Amino acid sequence: MLRTIRWFIYFWYSLIALIPDMKKAKKLDEQGDIAKKDQLVSKNASNWAKALVELTDTKVNVIGEDNIPKDEAVLFVSNHQGNFDIPILLGFINKPKAFVAKEELRKMPLLRTWMEYMNCIFLNRSNNRESVKAIKQGIENLKQGYSMVIFPEGTRSKDGKLGEFKPGALKLATKSKVRIVPVTINGSKDIMEKGSFIIKPADVEVIISKPVEIPEGMDKDTKSLAENIKNIIKENLK
Numbered sequence: 001m002l003r004t005i006r007w008f009i010y011f012w013y014s015l016i017a018l019i020p021d022m023k024k025a026k027k028l029d030e031q032g033d034i035a036k037k038d039q040l041v042s043k044n045a046s047n048w049a050k051a052l053v054e055l056t057d058t059k060v061n062v063i064g065e066d067n068i069p070k071d072e073a074v075l076f077v078s079n080h081q082g083n084f085d086i087p088i089l090l091g092f093i094n095k096p097k098a099f100v101a102k103e104e105l106r107k108m109p110l111l112r113t114w115m116e117y118m119n120c121i122f123l124n125r126s127n128n129r130e131s132v133k134a135i136k137q138g139i140e141n142l143k144q145g146y147s148m149v150i151f152p153e154g155t156r157s158k159d160g161k162l163g164e165f166k167p168g169a170l171k172l173a174t175k176s177k178v179r180i181v182p183v184t185i186n187g188s189k190d191i192m193e194k195g196s197f198i199i200k201p202a203d204v205e206v207i208i209s210k211p212v213e214i215p216e217g218m219d220k221d222t223k224s225l226a227e228n229i230k231n232i233i234k235e236n237l238k
Contacts, residue, residue: 058204075180082190084191098141100151139172170226178214
């Protein structure tokens with residue numbers, strides 16, 4: 001319980017402590033110095049996320065990071081085991097990235113602003129029009145060179161097993177023509193079990209597979225592509 005209390009205190013205290021850098025990012029954005037803004041935001045986001053994971057006393061082992069293309073935007077497609085998947089991918093994979101996140105995160109002050117500066121998009125699954133609008137923005141972000149992460153299961157797995165992939169999620173890649181990097185996360189569900197706020201240490205393994213090219217004509221039918229990516233992720237799931 002002490003670990004959990006310490007973590008939540010740090011979560012909010014650190015966000016408040018980062019307000020000066022948030023203001024600096026806003027100023028750079030207003031001045032049109034996007035490169036410096038992106039660099040500042042990426043550095044702060046990565047360091048903050050890594051600290052959040054380390055505070056849980058969790059050990060993270062990343063395998064296959066050399067499979068990530070360095071000088072191009074990619075769509076990371078990952079399984080979704082727990083609440084810590086985002087900070088794990090953000091803090092332990094050395095490539096700037098934004099997330100397709102659930103709409104509820106938009107309600108969190110300070111965190112919302114940082115996510116907006118990262119070019120994250122918020123998906124409202126109960127509003128089809130807003131969902132389509134968000135996906136279009138994500139496609140545009142990828143075209144502009146911003147890598148993104150999506151969890152095509154749409155929700156966290158309670159037992160760690162892989163759920164069904166929503167094929168429409170991969171339109172981010174087929175419409176932007178970026179390569180897909182499959183990611184398998186093992187063990188993150190043990191940090192905070194679904195339905196609980198208690199934080200426990202865990203051993204987490206992140207396996208990054210080789211990038212997948214988008215076949216010609218796949219922009220109209222993503223079902224087989226989704227099945228292919230799912231199988232790659234499933235092969236590394238423990």
